[in-house]
Amino acid sequence: MFKKIFILVILSILTSSIFAATEDNNTSVAAISEQTIVASYDELPIKLHKDQVFAVKIKVLGKLKSGVVLTYVCTNDIGIKQLNQNTSFNIQDDGSFILTLLYKVVAQKVRTPDIMVNFTGGNEKDANILEGRTYDIEEVPESPFSTGVLAQSMKINNKKIDKYDSSNNIIVLDISAKLANIEDFKIKNVAQQGINNIKQGRYESSILYYLVIPATQDTIEFQYFNTSTDQLETVAVKLDLSNIEDKVSTQTDLSPKSPDKALYVFIVVTLIATTLYAIYYFKRERIFLILIIVVIGAGFLFLFVPNEQAKIKKDCVVYLLPTESSTPFFKADIDTPVEKIKEADGYIKIKLKNGKIGWVRAECVSKN
Known part of the structure; x- marks a missing residue:
């Protein structure tokens, strides 16, 4: 009898334990099924290089009702600069939400931020925290053709070549790149170069870059570091030297005055002198000979009178032609003295x- 009672007690204890375990498991499942959102990394770089631009993507899954709000807070980042400050979650075709954060490496030690994704709507609240990652920054291989740009890809959209002076050409390149520090673009061993315009998009950016090269050079070669292939990529630009617009007259045509002004003076002096001589021919009065000499002398003196002195303001860009789309060839680092020739x-x-x-x-010019 005692033995049967003992067995029943043991069975009762085991049954109670099983039911208790089942209740605990059901509670855990219910908690998971009622969880509002699940956030995870959709893109995170494996390694990083100095000056690299990279993306951190967060994907959020969950049943989000009308009126709910997804927000995020970034903390504890080191050695990076965020490039898109006012970005937010975007809904995808599959109902998920994607947040893309763009950063640029600015130090040797880097840590991506801890990201807290918050969900609020009515009386409901929830949050997920994604921990950041620490990186040891890798060096980019050295190359005499390197431009200092790191990008997932780069391409030349368009190019233009004009004559700069008697021995040089000026080249303008429309360059675009994906996830790139394109603002750092610079070709080594080129004395005159610069960036005239920068356009920044979400992933792709572009520049109008100009440089002055010898008139006989028919190829431009440079390299960028491809962050997708982890190696230097060479870009070669072929130039058609047979199709160059002659812009020499817009840059070097004053010696000491522009030919158009010299021609104007010559025509005026010739007309006045001819008229005075015709009068002298009929009247035979010496005063007209003296006037002819005075007019010719005044014409020569006028040619050597200096142009009006002025200055162009700091950051002013000098163009080849008086048009918005013309090629730039100089940018003033400081207020720069110049000679003012004419307006148009x-x-x-x-x-x-x-x-x-x-x-x-015109607004770039002020009196000296």
Whole structure:
């Protein structure tokens, strides 16, 4: 009898334990099924290089009702600069939400941020925290052709070549790149170069880049570090030297005055002198001979009178022609003295101290 009672007690204890375990398991499942959102990394770089631009993507899954709000907070990041400050979650075709954060490496030690994804709607609240990752920054291989740009891809959209002076050409390249520090683009061993315009998109950015090269050079080669293939990629640009617009007259045509002004003076002096001589021929009065000599002398003196002195303001860009789409060839680092030649359609033709001549917007010029 005692033995049967003992067995029944043991069975009762085991049964109670099984039911208790089942209840605990059901509670855990219910908690998971009622969880509002699940956030995870959709893209995170494996390694990083100095100056690299990269993306961190967060994917959120969950049943989000109307009126709910997804927000995020980033903390504890080190050695990176966020490039898209005011970004938010975007809904995808499959009902998920994607957050894309763009950063640039600015130090040797980097840690991506801890990201807290918050869900709020009515009386409901939930949050997921994704821990950041620490990186030891890797060096980019050295190359004499490197531009200092790191990108997933790069391409030349368009190019233009013009004559700069008697021995050089100026080239303008429309360059676009994906996830790139394209603002750092610079070709080594080129004295005159610069970026005229930068356009930043979500993933792709572009620049209008110009450089001055010898008139006989028919190829431009440079390299960028491809972050997808983890190696240097070479870009070669072929130039058609047979199809160059001659812009020499817009830059070096004053010596010491522009030919158009010299021609104008010559025509005026010739007309006046001819008229005075015709009068002298009929009247035979010496005064008209003296006037002819005075007019010719005044014409020569006028040719050597200096142009009006002025200055162009800091950051002013000098163009080859007086148009918005013209090629830039100089940017003033400081207020720069120039000679003012003439005005046309909101632009002023100026001469730099090095003898180059170009056009600037009228608002860039002030009195010396």
